[in-house]
Amino acid sequence: MRIGWIGTGVMGRSMAGHLLDAGHELFLHTRTRSKAEELLARGAQWANDPAAAADRAEVVFSMVSLPADVEAVHLGRRGTLEAKAPPGVIVDMSTAPPALSRRLAKRAAELGIGAVDAPVSGGDVGARNATLSIMVGGSDDDVATVHPLLERLGKTIVHQGASGSGQHCKIVNQILVAAATISMSEALAYAQKAGLDPQKMLESVGGGAAGSWTIQHLAPRVLRGDFEPGFLVEHLVKDLGIAAEGAAGMELDLPGLALAKRLYEELAAAGHGKRGTQAMALRYLTTVPPPAPAVAEQKDSPPPSISS
């Protein structure tokens, strides 16, 4: 199939690569062309803007960072909807407000183009191993068209409902993820102060009712002093903003979400925006060395000692 792909960040790059590996013809655009070089070397073709990528494609994917980027890529000047030969379906896999996904779908429908929102969970590892959970919103027909392609990118693919439903489900996901990372951090901090061996503590709590993906995968990273991003703090801040706005719009009082949003905003404001979400532990732990200002600079710094 002829596929347009916009956005080759950490995740987008791996995902586009899977489609290339599956034998599809890829028309690629991204803001910083150097980030596309590897895929171009593997056979993808360069497109000068989103409209040019869409012009030659049956399906166009986008995987970009911010809602403003989603808007520019599809609805902006030389966006996908300005393609001379419109694609059949556009699939936005970024995390964006449900209202934006619905607006995009409406405008696309006016041009006879289908639109699917398909945000993901699973981070860089999930993108690399094609084990993402993909939360899909859109019409049955449009979803059926792109489903075989989504199967190349993820392992859990669930059609949540009409346009915007994928984004709503992603918000639910982020509410859970943020709370889990905060409680993990509080657990590690309590254990540290109480003089517990953190490994033994994790062994006890991980196998029971307190067990979670976060305890299994992120807590060990903290204990290794690894704050590299699987998922960026600043992206979670953006997502929690979307979540809080969505909750407020539905007159829903979610105090846990409100707390998570405040704590992650404070973490980003303290200079940790480019770290992984597990960096929340830095707020709580006392014996971690002061982290370097940027992720790249701390690669060789010694791991923090938080064992007793």
Next chain:
Amino acid sequence: MRIGWIGTGVMGRSMAGHLLDAGHELFLHTRTRSKAEELLARGAQWANDPAAAADRAEVVFSMVSLPADVEAVHLGRRGTLEAKAPPGVIVDMSTAPPALSRRLAKRAAELGIGAVDAPVSGGDVGARNATLSIMVGGSDDDVATVHPLLERLGKTIVHQGASGSGQHCKIVNQILVAAATISMSEALAYAQKAGLDPQKMLESVGGGAAGSWTIQHLAPRVLRGDFEPGFLVEHLVKDLGIAAEGAAGMELDLPGLALAKRLYEELAAAGHGKRGTQAMALRYLTTVPPPAPAVAEQKDSPPPSISS
């Protein structure tokens, strides 16, 4: 072995039964004798008070509700430490403040008796199936003495350190459990308001970075309208009180714990103390019918409809 057992509530009853099944001689005391009848019929022998149970035993276990009960059972008049023939080791499996466990161990040591704190996680199901996670504090010798008995009661048995360490680890466990149940409730509430199908939502989030024991085991109970206790709200309120006191004593600011404590206290104050911790969802969901005041009375009430 000759074993004393104090406390035959929902969990204690199952646990004592496993020791009886393993062929041990059981001397049993509990506040309400009727709750011991089944075990007495299976061969356990009645003791009129904790001292009498301890008198004839090599190891004495306690599994009671409140710190005041732990204190009365061991340190009170006719408590285990007043046994004429002192037992070798006492094992308190209740959840209690670490300071109380240390005080008990100190007083026991003065009498030449060992003491182990061994609180558990895993609820009624874990007690019944002997799959509990048991968090153990005490000296190496005392823990070695009782380890073969603990193996009859649980599957994950980790020696956390000196007296009180088991209780500290249990606090960590409860910090995680409370946060997970609150975020699960907020997730279900958001999904409900957004018109998502809760089953599909759980399928999407459960398989990824938002996955947890709580999402897997408690969320489906909420969707069935099942608020029966695996673990009582009022016991979690007690545990979060111990946790908050412990954190404050260590000058640790845990805003997530503080929020969880407030929300669970409000839930208990609203009359839900005898329900399971998943009843937190009742705070958030709008289309659940007003719950009956007591658990027993709601057995036949219709399940709440929270699907879209």
